[in-house]
Amino acid sequence: MLEIKNLSKAYGDHVIFKDLNLTIADGEILTIVGPSGIGKTTFLRILAGLLPADSGTMTLDGKELALDGNRTGADVGVIFQDFNLFPQYSVAQNIGLAPKLVAHQTPDEVHTHVNRLMQELDLQDQSDQYPFELSGGQKQRVAIARALAMNPGILAYDEPTSGLDAASTQRVTAVTQELQAKGVTQLIVTHDLPFADSLDSTIFDFATDVKR
Ligand SMILES: Nc1ncnc2c1ncn2[C@@H]1O[C@H](COP(=O)(O)OP(=O)(O)OP(=O)(O)O)[C@@H](O)[C@H]1O
Ligand SMILES: [Mg+2]
Numbered sequence: 001m002l003e004i005k006n007l008s009k010a011y012g013d014h015v016i017f018k019d020l021n022l023t024i025a026d027g028e029i030l031t032i033v034g035p036s037g038i039g040k041t042t043f044l045r046i047l048a049g050l051l052p053a054d055s056g057t058m059t060l061d062g063k064e065l066a067l068d069g070n071r072t073g074a075d076v077g078v079i080f081q082d083f084n085l086f087p088q089y090s091v092a093q094n095i096g097l098a099p100k101l102v103a104h105q106t107p108d109e110v111h112t113h114v115n116r117l118m119q120e121l122d123l124q125d126q127s128d129q130y131p132f133e134l135s136g137g138q139k140q141r142v143a144i145a146r147a148l149a150m151n152p153g154i155l156a157y158d159e160p161t162s163g164l165d166a167a168s169t170q171r172v173t174a175v176t177q178e179l180q181a182k183g184v185t186q187l188i189v190t191h192d193l194p195f196a197d198s199l200d201s202t203i204f205d206f207a208t209d210v211k212r
Pocket of ligand 1: 011016034035036037038039040041042043
């Protein structure tokens, strides 16, 4: 369960949000909607531990997450819009990097783990390809596989369907539904209301559910 209490963030005197409270139960999907510039990506960067918050607490499965911008550990997996894949590594290497370097798995364990994830995300044929050789939807699935490789307590996405055609959007929907069925907690920032409606999710509206 993710529990966020009284989270506040300002850039100088520009208050982005104040006393934001939200809870996501295990295996639930929370979709965050709201107009451009309202602070959704800022919130995801804080959730990922990449940006400090001004105040508030964040607890994941009973463990308090650092909010000073210096988080260690990989409890939160966030898939940002530009995916940040490592261009010099193949698909399999991108997915296997954290199991190897962070979880210190043996080469055999990494191989098994990466193959399972590539199978789950239908990336077997892309194993030896490099990011520049992939479509947008494929890059996105590599980013999801790479985030899942760390077994995060929560997986968050920034606009996962932007720039995707109907078939790729359908695929992202299927991936999130499969993860939901497995009990993975997910948070999805989206402008795509038909996509949000197609998920069994609770909607959190940054425009009305947040003080500023
Ligand atoms: N590093 C920064 N310094 C100062 N202001 C910033 C910084 N990053 C973002 N902002 C401002 O914070 C506000 C929220 O930006 P954010 O990117 O979180 O919006 P968003 O809801 O994700 O928008 P979009 O839907 O367009 O992606 C915007 O007004 C933006 O200009
Ligand atoms: Mg954004």
